[in-house]
Amino acid sequence: MKGLYRLIGNEFAKWLPVVSLLCAAAVIVPLLLLRSRLKDYNEFAVNARFEDVYASSGSILLFAVLLALACAYFLVLNYAAYWGSKSIYMYLTLPVRREALYFSRLIVFAGCLLCLLAAQLIGIRLGYALYVAKVGSYAEGQFVMHNGFFLAMIRSAYFRMLLPLGPGSIASTLSIFVAATAGLYYAAICERSKRYYGLAAVAAAFWFVFRTISYRLSENGSTYIGTHSLYPNCVLLLALGGFFVWHGLHIVKRGAVA
Amino acid sequence: MSGWRETGAMRAIARIARHGALPAAALAIAWIVGLAIHTYAARHDETLRLQDLAGSREAIQGVSIGGVVKDGYHRTTFRVQEGHVSSRTEVLEQPRWTFADGGFGQSGEGKTYTAQREDDGTYKVIVYPTKDGSLVGVGERAYASPSIAYRGQRGPVGQPALANRLEDGIATIGDRVYFTAPVSGKFTGQSGIYELKFYEWWQEQRIDKKEYAPRKLADIDLSANAQGEGGAIEVLGLEAIGGKLALVTAERGALHVRCYDPDTGAELGAIAVPDVRPAAAPDDAAAAGNRAAYEAHPDASRSLLTLAFERAAAGESGRPTTTVLVLDFAGGGIELAQRFDVDMNDGEADTDSAMSAMYYRDGKLYAVKSRREPQNSDTRIAYEWLRPRHLYIYVYDRQSLAYKGELLTDVNDDSIRLVNMPANGSNSVYEQLDYRRFADVSIAWDTDTEGTS
Numbered sequence: 001m002k003g004l005y006r007l008i009g010n011e012f013a014k015w016l017p018v019v020s021l022l023c024a025a026a027v028i029v030p031l032l033l034l035r036s037r038l039k040d041y042n043e044f045a046v047n048a049r050f051e052d053v054y055a056s057s058g059s060i061l062l063f064a065v066l067l068a069l070a071c072a073y074f075l076v077l078n079y080a081a082y083w084g085s086k087s088i089y090m091y092l093t094l095p096v097r098r099e100a101l102y103f104s105r106l107i108v109f110a111g112c113l114l115c116l117l118a119a120q121l122i123g124i125r126l127g128y129a130l131y132v133a134k135v136g137s138y139a140e141g142q143f144v145m146h147n148g149f150f151l152a153m154i155r156s157a158y159f160r161m162l163l164p165l166g167p168g169s170i171a172s173t174l175s176i177f178v179a180a181t182a183g184l185y186y187a188a189i190c191e192r193s194k195r196y197y198g199l200a201a202v203a204a205a206f207w208f209v210f211r212t213i214s215y216r217l218s219e220n221g222s223t224y225i226g227t228h229s230l231y232p233n234c235v236l237l238l239a240l241g242g243f244f245v246w247h248g249l250h251i252v253k254r255g256a257v258a
Numbered sequence: 259m260s261g262w263r264e265t266g267a268m269r270a271i272a273r274i275a276r277h278g279a280l281p282a283a284a285l286a287i288a289w290i291v292g293l294a295i296h297t298y299a300a301r302h303d304e305t306l307r308l309q310d311l312a313g314s315r316e317a318i319q320g321v322s323i324g325g326v327v328k329d330g331y332h333r334t335t336f337r338v339q340e341g342h343v344s345s346r347t348e349v350l351e352q353p354r355w356t357f358a359d360g361g362f363g364q365s366g367e368g369k370t371y372t373a374q375r376e377d378d379g380t381y382k383v384i385v386y387p388t389k390d391g392s393l394v395g396v397g398e399r400a401y402a403s404p405s406i407a408y409r410g411q412r413g414p415v416g417q418p419a420l421a422n423r424l425e426d427g428i429a430t431i432g433d434r435v436y437f438t439a440p441v442s443g444k445f446t447g448q449s450g451i452y453e454l455k456f457y458e459w460w461q462e463q464r465i466d467k468k469e470y471a472p473r474k475l476a477d478i479d480l481s482a483n484a485q486g487e488g489g490a491i492e493v494l495g496l497e498a499i500g501g502k503l504a505l506v507t508a509e510r511g512a513l514h515v516r517c518y519d520p521d522t523g524a525e526l527g528a529i530a531v532p533d534v535r536p537a538a539a540p541d542d543a544a545a546a547g548n549r550a551a552y553e554a555h556p557d558a559s560r561s562l563l564t565l566a567f568e569r570a571a572a573g574e575s576g577r578p579t580t581t582v583l584v585l586d587f588a589g590g591g592i593e594l595a596q597r598f599d600v601d602m603n604d605g606e607a608d609t610d611s612a613m614s615a616m617y618y619r620d621g622k623l624y625a626v627k628s629r630r631e632p633q634n635s636d637t638r639i640a641y642e643w644l645r646p647r648h649l650y651i652y653v654y655d656r657q658s659l660a661y662k663g664e665l666l667t668d669v670n671d672d673s674i675r676l677v678n679m680p681a682n683g684s685n686s687v688y689e690q691l692d693y694r695r696f697a698d699v700s701i702a703w704d705t706d707t708e709g710t711s
Contacts, residue, residue, distance in 0.1 A: 009276035016275045046679045111283035118286035121293055145671040150300035154331045154349055155692065163290070165298050166351030219353050220330075220691060227352040 003096030007104035011077075012111070018073050019112045022066050023119035030059035030123040034130055043139035050131045050148055051156035054124065060158055063120050070116055071184055074109050078188045092255050102252045106245075110181050121163060128152065157217045169216070172230040176212055178241035179205045186244035193256040198247065205240040208233065301347040306336055308343055308651075309664045315341040317653040317661035321617060321624050322704035325649075327667055330354055330691025338651070338665070339704055353691050373424035373437070375417065379403060383428060383437055383454055400454035402437055402472045406480060410444025419444060421508075421538040421550050426495035429503055431520050436503060438478065438496050442538040443489030449478040451496065451503065451518065475523035478505070492538050497554045500561030500587045502526065506552065511535045513548075513567070515585060517592050527591020534567050534581050548581065555616040561588040562595065564616045564623075579603045582625075584618045598623050600654050605629035608647055617701035623654040628696050639673055640681035644688065646670040649696055669694040 037057045041047060054060070081088040091101055128149050136144045145151060153159045164170045183205045190198035212233050219227060251257060306327075308315070323338040330353040336345040370393070373383045381404075386397040408418040422440040429436045435454045439445075452472035457465055482490035494506040503518040513534040517526040535547040548567040555564040563585045569578075578599035586595040596618060602625060613628040631637070631646045639645050647669065653661040672693045 006276075008279045012279035012282075013272065013275035016278070044678055047674060047677065049675050052675070107283075108279055111279055111286070114283055114286040114290070118289045121290060125293065143674055143677070145674055146305055146668045147300060147303045148671075150297055150303065153297045155329075163294055163297065165294060165349055168351050220689070227354070230352075 003094075004100040004104055007096065007100055008108055011104050011108040014077055015073075015108055015112050019070070019115055022070055022112075022116055026063065026066055026116055026119035027123045027126065029062055030054070030057065030120075030127050031130055033057040033059050033062070034127045038131065038134045041134055043143065047135055047143045049145065049152065049155075050128055051152040051159060053131060054127060054152075055156070055158065059123070059127070066116060066120075067113070070113060074105075074184065075188060078105070078185075078192075082192070088258055092258055098253045098255070099249060102249050106182065106185055109185065110177075113177070113181065117162065124159065124162075125149070155220075157220050161213070161216055168230045168234075171234045172212060172216065175234040175237035175241070176209050179237040179244075180209050182241045182244035182248070183209075186248045189248045189251050189257055193251050195251065195256070201240065201243065205237065205244070208237055208240070212237070298349065301332065301349055304334065304347070305666055305668045306334065306343050306345050307666050308338060308341065309666050311650075311662045311664055312659060313653070313661035315661065315663065317622075317655070318624070318651065318663075320619070320704055321701050323615075323624075323626055323651060323699070323701050325613070325626070325665075325699040326697040327669060327694050328697055329672070329694040336665070343665070355691060371425060371428045371430075371435070373428060375424065375439075377416075379406070381424065381437065381439055383435065383456075385435065385456060396459055398456035398458055400435070400437075400456045400470070400472065402439075402452040402454060404439060404447070404449040404452075406439070406441060406445045406447035406449050408445055410442070418442070419538065421492040422494055423551075426551075427493070429496040429498040431498045431501060431503070434520065436475065436496060436498070436520065437472070438493055438505065440495055441480065441493050443483050443492050446480050446484040449480055449493065451475045451478065451505065451523070453520075475503075475520070476505075476518050476525070478507075489537075492536075492550065494536060494550055494552060495554070497556065497563060499556045499563040499585075500558065502587055504563055504585070504587070504592070506554075506565070508536045508538075508550070511537065511547075515565070515592060517587060529585065529592045529594060531583060531594070531597075534583070536567055537570070553614055553616070555614075557617065562586055562618055564618055566614075566616060582616065582623060584623075596621065596623075598654055598657065600652070600657070600659070602627055602650070602652055603629075604650055605648060606632045609643060611695040611697070613649070613696040613699040615699045615701045617703075619703060621656060622660070623652075624701050625652040625654075626650070626699050626701060627652070628699075638677045640679060641676055641688065644673045644676055644693065646673060647696075649699075667694075669696070 034053065034057050037053050048056070081091065092098065094101070132144055132148070135141075153163060154165065160169060161173060164173045183202050187199060187202040190196065190202070212230075215228070216230075318338065319340055325336055327334045327336065330350070332347060332349045334345050334347040336343055368388055370386050370388050371383060372386070373381060375381055381402050382399055383402070384397040384399045386393045387395045410419055412418055419442045420440050421442045424440065427438045427440045435456070436451055437454055438451045439449055441449060451474070453475055454472050455470045457470055478491075478493060480491055490510055492508045494508060497504040497506065498520075501520065503520050505516045505518065507514045507516070509530075512530055512532045513536055514528060514530050516528045518524065519526055536550045536552065537547050538550040547570045549570050551568075553564075553566040555566075556562070557564070564582060565585065566580055566582045568580050579601050580599070580603070582598040582600060583594060584596040584598075586593045600623070606629065608628045608630040611628070613626070615626045617624040626649065628647050628649050630642075631648070633642065633645070637645065649665040649667070651661070651663045651665065652659065
């Protein structure tokens with residue numbers, strides 16, 4: 001366990017500057033974007049709801065970009081071990097179990113993604129405060145919706161995705177997180193160990209993740225024919241995630257990534 | 259390089275980096291979970307309280323008024339009991355689309371009915387199964403073809419003028435469904451009340467149509483419409499009350515209600531109210547006349563049917579706008595238990611999702627109505643069906659207003675985004691899921707307080 005803890009610390013030290021920058025961007029940039037959207041708001045203008053202002057400000061796209069940057073940095077860190085100093089040989093000969101090597105990277109990656117999500121939610125909450133301050137500053141606040149933050153969080157498909165409030169959507173968001181995180185790591189491991197058949201499973205997982213996300217983001221529009229249960233997809237994604245961890249661990253233990 | 263590496267500050271940062279991973283993840287998780295709990299708890303923060311506008315709240319002591327405020331994402335069930343409002347809010351995990359209540363057809367327990375008129379003059383009734391207010395299935399269908407002919411002007415797509423919506427001609431007793439066409443005065447021939455037999459759409463080619471022909475229960479003679487301009491008899495609707503059928507008609511202008519036995523079709527009684535004069539076409543309606551569209555509120559347990567007719571023309575001010583008739587079917591026939599001529603015209607009629615309930619007991623009429631703010635110079639919402647609406651509670655003791663109150667809610671906040679928006683003719687602003695509205699409003703005698711009052 002001590003070995004794992006030290007490896008996690010070592011890995012996080014490499015992440016710290018990047019994740020700090022990403023989180024700062026996730027908090028601050030949406031506020032700037034919202035501020036420019038709200039610039040022309042007054043009592044004679046159309047006052048859109050917070051979730052619509054947020055979506056049209058570009059903050060959703062920003063989160064996607066930050067997420068992609070975090071994933072790219074994770075891959076860079078992985079491949080850096082093969083460049084220059086070839087430190088992968090050092091890692092594989094460390095006097096710690098190879099599981100620790102595997103899990104340290106996965107845990108730090110997952111932890112950093114969680115920090116990014118938390119930062120994005122801070123940005124949303126602060127953005128709502130900014131919105132209320134602006135919209136409430138004229139016409140005696142009659143353009144402010146009562147209990148508006150709660151309403152925005154349950155009505156926006158995007159907010160429901162980031163902050164699910166029901167058991168099914170919590171399970172769905174979690175399973176997307178597990179499958180995507182473990183899947184990205186597994187893809188890198190497969191490529192390094194030349195087990196290219198594993199990429200087929202990763203492709204399947206990303207297809208299902210993509211399908212789940214696009215379904216959940218479009219639930220508002222097509223639901224008069226009824227909604228589908230999210231659970232079957234959760235089971236599938238969790239099973240794929242479990243497979244990625246099990247087989248990725250197996251490959252790393254055999255040292256085949258060298 | 260090595261010089262600054264050795265400073266204390268850098269060492270501290272390096273320490274944080276080496277030991278900060280788990281605390282950072284724990285903090286992130288704590289914030290996410292905390293925000294989720296805080297947001298979920300905010301579902302109870304909505305406004306829901308009773309405001310007195312006239313009279314004393316004691317007038318609603320005896321009744322319990324229930325209802326729902328809902329949009330596609332959450333629903334709040336409220337109850338006004340002994341003057342206090344209690345509520346429970348449920349957040350839906352996935353959006354749930356529901357058709358406008360009352361707008362689609364006659365809704366019942368897990369079923370909703372709709373009717374169409376085919377080009378050949380047959381009437382088709384479809385019963386859809388519903389779950390949580392959404393249609394779940396293609397529905398069973400039944401046909402009735404009364405031998406009636408239309409001799410008036412037809413609409414743009416060749417449709418005849420009816421007295422009321424086709425759905426007003428549907429009544430259900432248990433599993434049995436009855437139908438009569440709500441014909442206007444321009445129809446002639448022999449109509450009737452039919453008991454319908456339903457089958458699935460895929461059985462169309464396999465069944466013997468004669469077996470599924472409707473059973474004609476009673477005749478409605480429209481031959482009086484053949485003379486002159488017509489308009490002698492109009493069928494306004496069919497209601498079920500206390501295991502009997504009530505046919506609402508206007509005959510030579512005056513309101514008639516007839517009671518039929520649902521098994522034999524025998525007429526059990528009739529009542530005429532000469533000064534209530536419902537008429538289908540607006541040009542037929544004299545200033546003193548009433549609209550053909552009426553409200554019916556059955557009280558099944560006591561066999562009371564409450565019918566409400568609105569005055570057609572605004573006409574003279576000071577005259578009551580609504581006539582409410584309480585009909586008692588408990589004896590063999592029909593008796594007029596009470597009549598109210600009242601004003602319940604705050605704002606204007608809510609044409610999008612109007613909610614209405616009425617209840618009569620001990621000489622008192624209890625009514626709940628959703629009404630819309632009329633258009634005036636202050637109106638800044640161009641879409642009339644999304645103008646602010648209000649839920650009013652009225653109590654009339656004999657002819658006088660004993661109490662009027664409003665249930666204050668947040669529903670009108672949903673229209674804020676439409677303020678100052680020019681009407682551009684598109685309906686895209688109206689995504690049903692995004693607007694809260696009232697549903698399932700009901701009034702019942704509060705059994706908990708029955709002993710004390």
